[in-house]
Amino acid sequence: xxxxxxxxxxxxxxxxxxxxxxxxxxxxxxxxxxxxxxxxxxxxxxxxxxxxxxxxxxxxxxxxxxxxxxxxxxxxxxxxxxxxxxxxxxxxxxxxxxxxxxxxxxxxxxxxxxxxxxxxxxxxxxxxxxxxxxxxxxxxxxxxxxxxxxxxxxxxxxxxxxxxxxxxxxxxxxxxxxxxxxxxxxxxxxxxxxxxxxxxxxxxxxxxxxxxxxxxxxxxxxxxxxxxxxxxxxxxxxxxxxxxxxxxxxxxxxxx
Amino acid sequence: xxxxxxxxxxxxxxxxxxxxxxxxxxxxxxxxxxxxxxxxxxxxxxxxxxxxxxxxxxxxxxxxxxxxxxxxxxxxxxxxxxxxxxxxxxxxxxxxxxxxxxxxxxxxxxxxxxxxxxxxxxxxxxxxxxxxxxxxxxxxxxxxxxxxxxxxxxxxxxxxxxxxxxxxxxxxxxxxxxxxxxxxxxxxxxxxxxxxxxxxxxxxxxxxxxxxxxxxxxxxxxxxxxxxxxxxxxxxxxxxxxxxxxxxxxxxxxxxxxxxxxxxxxxxxxxxxxxxxxxxxxxxxxxxxxxxxxxxxxxxxxxxxxxxxxxxxxxxxxxxxxxxxxxxxxxxxxxxxxxxxxxxxxxxxxxxxxxxxxxxxxxxxxxxxxxxxxxxxxxxxxxxxxxxxxxxxxxxxxxxxxxxxxxx
Numbered sequence: 001x002x003x004x005x006x007x008x009x010x011x012x013x014x015x016x017x018x019x020x021x022x023x024x025x026x027x028x029x030x031x032x033x034x035x036x037x038x039x040x041x042x043x044x045x046x047x048x049x050x051x052x053x054x055x056x057x058x059x060x061x062x063x064x065x066x067x068x069x070x071x072x073x074x075x076x077x078x079x080x081x082x083x084x085x086x087x088x089x090x091x092x093x094x095x096x097x098x099x100x101x102x103x104x105x106x107x108x109x110x111x112x113x114x115x116x117x118x119x120x121x122x123x124x125x126x127x128x129x130x131x132x133x134x135x136x137x138x139x140x141x142x143x144x145x146x147x148x149x150x151x152x153x154x155x156x157x158x159x160x161x162x163x164x165x166x167x168x169x170x171x172x173x174x175x176x177x178x179x180x181x182x183x184x185x186x187x188x189x190x191x192x193x194x195x196x197x198x199x200x201x202x203x204x205x206x207x208x209x210x211x212x213x214x215x216x217x218x219x220x221x222x223x224x225x226x227x228x229x230x231x232x233x234x235x236x237x238x239x240x241x242x243x244x245x246x247x248x249x250x251x252x253x254x255x256x
Numbered sequence: 257x258x259x260x261x262x263x264x265x266x267x268x269x270x271x272x273x274x275x276x277x278x279x280x281x282x283x284x285x286x287x288x289x290x291x292x293x294x295x296x297x298x299x300x301x302x303x304x305x306x307x308x309x310x311x312x313x314x315x316x317x318x319x320x321x322x323x324x325x326x327x328x329x330x331x332x333x334x335x336x337x338x339x340x341x342x343x344x345x346x347x348x349x350x351x352x353x354x355x356x357x358x359x360x361x362x363x364x365x366x367x368x369x370x371x372x373x374x375x376x377x378x379x380x381x382x383x384x385x386x387x388x389x390x391x392x393x394x395x396x397x398x399x400x401x402x403x404x405x406x407x408x409x410x411x412x413x414x415x416x417x418x419x420x421x422x423x424x425x426x427x428x429x430x431x432x433x434x435x436x437x438x439x440x441x442x443x444x445x446x447x448x449x450x451x452x453x454x455x456x457x458x459x460x461x462x463x464x465x466x467x468x469x470x471x472x473x474x475x476x477x478x479x480x481x482x483x484x485x486x487x488x489x490x491x492x493x494x495x496x497x498x499x500x501x502x503x504x505x506x507x508x509x510x511x512x513x514x515x516x517x518x519x520x521x522x523x524x525x526x527x528x529x530x531x532x533x534x535x536x537x538x539x540x541x542x543x544x545x546x547x548x549x550x551x552x553x554x555x556x557x558x559x560x561x562x563x564x565x566x567x568x569x570x571x572x573x574x575x576x577x578x579x580x581x582x583x584x585x586x587x588x589x590x591x592x593x594x595x596x597x598x599x600x601x602x603x604x605x606x607x608x609x610x611x612x613x614x615x616x617x618x619x620x621x622x623x624x625x626x627x628x629x630x631x632x633x634x635x636x637x638x639x640x641x642x643x644x645x646x647x648x649x650x651x652x653x654x655x656x657x658x659x660x661x662x663x664x
Contacts, residue, residue, distance in 0.1 A: 091457070106450075107463070117438055127442050130443050
């Protein structure tokens with residue numbers, strides 16, 4: 001059996017007396033469209049923060065391509081090939097749309113800072129190259145027409161798509177989307193659905209997403225893990241999750 | 257290939273302009289020794305441009321709120337002075353080449369100081385970092401104040417001063433502007449801006465926030481240090497009092513006034529703030545400074561308040577075409593000036609106001625303060641905001657350039 005792309009092995013984090021994520025284990029294979037769901041406060045975003053290095057796990061292992069990444073600083077993790085979006089959008093508000101995406105491409109820079117200070121031809125070429133890549137990505141998420149607008153001036157749905165483009169610019173192997181459809185109307189959700197599918201099928205990325213909207217997750221993801229109060233309560237394909245009594249209980253309360 | 261031609265031509269052009277200006281100023285001084293202070297003003301203006309632009313790199317572009325820039329200026333000045341006093345006599349370089357050595361020495365010393373302060377920026381943000389930088393500035397000043405070998409409160413004499421060093425100051429200022437501007441045009445610069453905008457997001461995108469902040473502090477303070485070293489060699493005397501906290505605040509004001517993050521803004525604001533207190537020195541007739549009466553001052557103050565209020569209201573609330581808006585503002589300003597004259601004449605009839613007079617020069621700091629208040633009221637985001645003003649925009653404004661044409 002090949003090593004999974006990302007594998008959580010009893011990952012646990014405690015904040016004081018609170019165990020936010022308790023012994024969560026799952027494997028994500030290359031090419032998966034993986035969903036992480038659960039009611040509010042279940043520990044989904046904390047799970048993301050563990051994977052992306054914002055928090056260091058109290059115990060347990062997080063393996064990416066077979067090597068331990070728990071506690072590595074976020075920028076090193078981005079370099080290794082995991083990139084994320086944020087639940088509450090965190091763009092660079094006063095930079096332009098294309099510049100936002102270019103920041104994502106920055107970690108692949110080859111020129112050093114002195115050639116940037118002196119604006120040597122290498123730095124100029126790299127700038128042009130990153131700009132072209134950023135424009136290509138903006139095509140994918142359908143934002144090319146607003147490339148020069150300030151990111152803060154975009155409407156909500158477009159800001160969400162811009163975050164995805166920015167994360168894609170790091171050319172990650174694993175893309176983590178934190179509630180990408182939050183606050184979107186049905187039509188925007190439909191567009192997002194297509195974008196995420198395209199990222200997986202066309203760009204061959206592995207996607208792990210957190211989502212509240214059941215219909216969106218069920219229609220998109222092929223494997224799902226359900227968290228509740230930091231514990232993993234179910235895992236499997238959407239059909240199995242839908243009929244799992246524990247999941248129904250977590251979402252709708254105890255059966256009478 | 258084309259890039260190099262343009263690059264070399266622009267470097268040659270810069271050198272010609274700088275040395276042309278240097279010889280023009282020397283000619284002026286040679287004709288009339290009393291004009292020496294104009295040469296000095298030009299030197300100080302160049303130094304303040306360097307200081308403002310280098311602080312802008314830390315404060316505006318990287319978003320690290322540092323208000324102790326005078327301390328890096330000071331470290332550079334003392335390093336340059338010590339270097340000159342101990343080595344100048346025993347080295348073979350001429351006074352011109354020595355300026356490069358001194359500037360480099362000051363830059364290295366201040367760069368190390370910048371590294372020390374920069375490391376604090378990793379754990380502290382905003383106001384807290386500001387307090388640390390402020391404290392650092394005072395610590396440095398007080399340490400120097402109490403060191404006999406650095407001259408203590410009397411300052412340090414530099415025996416081999418070079419008071420013909422305007423060209424070096426101008427070259428430093430231009431280098432500082434060029435480096436900051438170049439940086440901002442590459443993805444490296446975007447990483448600096450990203451850190452200013454959102455640290456968490458930029459580190460999630462793979463930007464090494466630590467490295468960016470420390471680099472900004474090192475480069476920014478190194479330029480300030482080079483400026484300090486050139487100041488020492490130009491003046492031949494440096495005292496701790498030259499680098500008091502208010503110098504830090506003046507530099508910070510330049511950055512904020514110009515628009516944080518805007519290099520052109522910093523340059524313009526530095527020149528403006530530095531020169532406003534100097535203008536009244538030129539308002540002299542027949543050896544006697546201009547006088548203003550209490551009547552004119554009172555009338556001016558009233559009209560100023562009214563016009564600022566009206567201009568502010570026009571900017572915020574008038575939503576008509578830009579042309580009419582500009583015309584209205586010009587009209588208000590013109591009305592203010594006419595109003596001052598008329599109201600001044602009326603007030604002139606009151607003996608108490610008409611008989612009290614002041615030298616314009618005595619009021620120069622008042623002018624500076626009023627300018628600051630007015631500019632901040634009318635344009636809180638600074639003269640240029642986050643924008644840059646370059647050839648491209650100048651050409652566009654004059655309707656000469658093709659849209660999108662890139663001069664480099």
